[in-house]
Structures are given as C-alpha cells and as structure tokens.
Amino acid sequence: MATYKTRAQFVADDLRGRILGGEFKGGTQLRQDALANDYDVSRIPVREALLTLESEGLVEFHAHRGAFTTELSVAKIRELFDLRVLLETYVLRHAINGLTDADLKKAEDILLKYDKALNSGGDIDNWSEYNFAFHQALYAPAELPETLSLISQLNTKSDRYIRMQLVYTQEIEKAEQEHHGLLELARQGDADKACELLKTHIQEACEGIVALLEERAKQPETS
Amino acid sequence: MATYKTRAQFVADDLRGRILGGEFKGGTQLRQDALANDYDVSRIPVREALLTLESEGLVEFHAHRGAFTTELSVAKIRELFDLRVLLETYVLRHAINGLTDADLKKAEDILLKYDKALNSGGDIDNWSEYNFAFHQALYAPAELPETLSLISQLNTKSDRYIRMQLVYTQEIEKAEQEHHGLLELARQGDADKACELLKTHIQEACEGIVALLEERAKQPETS
DNA sequence: ATTTTGCACACTGTATACAAACTGCAATGA
DNA sequence: TCATTGCAGTTTGTATACAGTGTGCAAAAT
Structure with missing residues (x-):
C-alpha cells in the first residue's frame, strides 16, 4: 500500500x-x-x-x-488563517446538513483515537495528521473536492507554524476540547454555532502563533 | 525583460x-x-x-x-466558480476602501484599452489577460497576496472554459459593461453593491459555460 | 472460439555526463 | 583605501544514455 x-x-x-x-x-x-x-x-x-x-x-x-x-511573515500567516476561516466555515456549512451517522462516527473515532494517544504520552509529530483527518471527516460530506484541496494547501503552508506552537505551548488539550465541541454541534446540526466555534478555533491558534513569533523576534539568535 | x-x-x-x-x-x-x-x-x-x-x-x-x-466535470466547474465568488467578493470588500485614485485610473486604463481593441475587430485570445488584469487592479490594494494567488489558481483552472464560452457566444460586450459598472461602484466605495454585481458577473459566466457544455454533451462527436 | 501466456515495442522514470550560470576571492587599478 | 575586473570553484540546468514498467498483439493451449 x-x-x-x-x-x-x-x-x-x-x-x-x-x-x-x-x-x-x-x-x-x-x-x-x-x-x-x-x-x-x-x-x-x-x-x-x-x-x-x-x-x-x-x-x-x-x-x-x-x-x-520559505519563511512566512506574520502578515502572511494571518492571511492564511483568515482564508482558512473563510473556506472551512464555508464547507462546514455545506457539509453539516448532509452528515450521516457513519460520517459522525468516523470523525468521533479519529478523535477518540487521538485522545487515547494523548493520554499515553502523546506524540505531537502526527498531531497534524490527526487534526487534518478529523477536520476532513467533517468536511467530506460537502462533496466539494476543489475546496477541500484548497483547504489542504492552506493547512500544508501553515503546518510548520502550528507545530511550533504546539511544541512551545500546551494547547493540544484545548484544541481537543474544541474538537469535541465541534463534533457535538455538528451532531445537533447547528451550523451557525458550529461555524462560530470553528472560526474562533482557527483564530485563536493563529493568535497563539503570532504571539510566539513576535516574542521570538525580540530575542537575538539563541543557537 | x-x-x-x-x-x-x-x-x-x-x-x-x-x-x-x-x-x-x-x-x-x-x-x-x-x-x-x-x-x-x-x-x-x-x-x-x-x-x-x-x-x-x-x-x-x-x-x-x-x-x-485534465477535463473538469460540470460539478467541478460550478464549484470553482462558487469559490471565485467567495474569494473575489472577499478581496474586493477588503480592497474597496483603500482604493486610491491611481488604482482606479489603472483599472480604467486597462478597461478602455480593451474597449478600443474590441471595437477594432477584437481579439479574444488575450481577453483572459485583460480580464484578469482588470480584476487584479481592483483587488491589489487589499494587499492579500496569498488570496490573490488562490484566485489566480482558480482563474487558470477555469480559463479554458471561459474562452470556450466567449468563442461560441457573444458575451464579451456584456462582460465589458459589467466591468464598467463594477469600476463605477468601486469609485463610489459601495462595497455591498459592487460585491453583488461581481457575484452575478461570475455566476452568469458560470451558467453560460454550463449551458454550453450540457448542450454539447447531447450532440455526438462532430469532428 | 475463447482464453491465456509470452514477447516485443513504446514510453516513462532515472542515472550519468556535460554546459552554463552564479559566488567569492584575489589581483589590479584608481 | 576602496572599487573593479578576472578567474577558479561550486552549484544549478540540461542533454544523453540506460533501466524499468505498461501495452498490445500474436501464438499457443484448452
């Protein structure tokens, strides 16, 4: 395979x-x-x-x-995350009505699997994959392949910075909680609230990264 | 150069x-x-x-x-144009307040230049470039390079189909009129109306293409 | 007659070899 | 002293040559 x-x-x-x-x-x-x-x-x-x-x-x-x-400026990172908000809320809104039980189960499985990995001395290395797989599971029923492809691009570009943040701050648990919240709202079919949560979920990650980068910019090279 | x-x-x-x-x-x-x-x-x-x-x-x-x-299905073409609406109205809204006189002049120059070319036995070959240049001129002041890059991608993917439509229907004049209208609304700073016009501008082009493709699908190969 | 096997051809994927461009330093000149 | 030019070394960009994979036809077997 x-x-x-x-x-x-x-x-x-x-x-x-x-x-x-x-x-x-x-x-x-x-x-x-x-x-x-x-x-x-x-x-x-x-x-x-x-x-x-x-x-x-x-x-x-x-x-x-x-x-x-490549190295991204803070302005570009902000722009990427704004685009993610725009596109991901767009697909989530399209997907949320068509979510079947199987879809929800699949997303939940991914979530629980990572919860378990997290408790037993979690690996951050494959957090990106889990994170992306979870989001994709929610988005897939929208059947918008081109849109998902763009979202995937944006995730790839911002991935380095997300990892960086996860290493230096302990935000994973918070993100996991938000994922559970997102899943619950999706199950209820509440598109507005789900999109709102997704928006803050993405924006807060962005702000965390920006804060980290700006803090680091103050310090001279530490190698 | x-x-x-x-x-x-x-x-x-x-x-x-x-x-x-x-x-x-x-x-x-x-x-x-x-x-x-x-x-x-x-x-x-x-x-x-x-x-x-x-x-x-x-x-x-x-x-x-x-x-x-590659060949795009009708569903994918629709998806691409929906994405264009989403992203292009997004940047236009961001750009419209910061438009300087120089920006507007630049967009108008492009427009007039093509008007002239159109009247003197217009070339369709470089319409795509003119079209894209005009839109970019309006979008540039938003200073969202990543977003413009995505829009450029979407335009490239859909370009073949736009050209096809222009060859078989005479929609160029209509598009030119809409461009003039767009420029005027941008000059007035009316973001809502400008975005609304942009949206229908894109959507109608999409419907024209889809109609053409579906009509063609009925006919057997004519080569 | 139909299916299967094998082989030859064609095309892609990759290694090796060569040409061209950039970089940095040294020598020359003002 | 500082700028400029020229040269050598290094790295990229491309041509050529070879290896590997897929495709299709033909011959053989049931």
Missing part, C-alpha cells in the same frame, strides 16, 4: 515531512547534490520533488541559484 | 497557453518525446514543465503512464 511508485514522489513526501518538522530554518538552501546523497538517488528526482514542494509553497526556486525553504 | 530564464519555464508558459487555447481536448496524453521535439529541448525540461502544469491543475500525472490534460 505504502509502496511508493516513483523515487521523486518518495523524496517529495519525505522531504515535506522534514521541512514541516522544522529540520530546516526558513530561507536555508536545499542543495540538490546533498539531498541526492541523502536519498541515494540522482539529482533528477530530487529536482522534481523540489518542484512539487514549490507548488505547495514550502520551497522557492531562484533560477540558477537553487531552492530555498 | 521577457527573456526566459530556464527552458523548463519557457516550455511551461508556452504549453500552458496551448492547453488553455484548447489545442488539446480533455484527457489527451502529452507525450514527452513529442513535446521535446516541438521545443527542441530534451525531455528533462519538458517533464519539469509538466510538473508545474500539474500543480496548476491543467495536467495529471499517472505513474509510468505519463501526463494527460
């Missing part, structure tokens, strides 16, 4: 994980030769992987100078 | 134009070798160009089987 088809895809998937995991600080150059050695492939699939990541906004190409990891 | 940096970028830009121009019908395979001959380059830059176009949604890769042009 997880047997990757092409080397380029494998490199792209792994490298994405490394970037999102914070292995490279913003603006560092990704040398094709070094990556090719890392993965024991030639530079061709590495280049193709970097192009893929460029289209996802994780990397920027400068002609004849190579690929550099 | 227009001296392209890399061959891959040149191929991507040109090929995008050919796809949007309707040279390939939906689902046709784009053979790397043939394209490499067309552009007198090797397959490497061709592959990279195809990857770029894949990220724009114009092409789909199937592992070991190559790249195929």
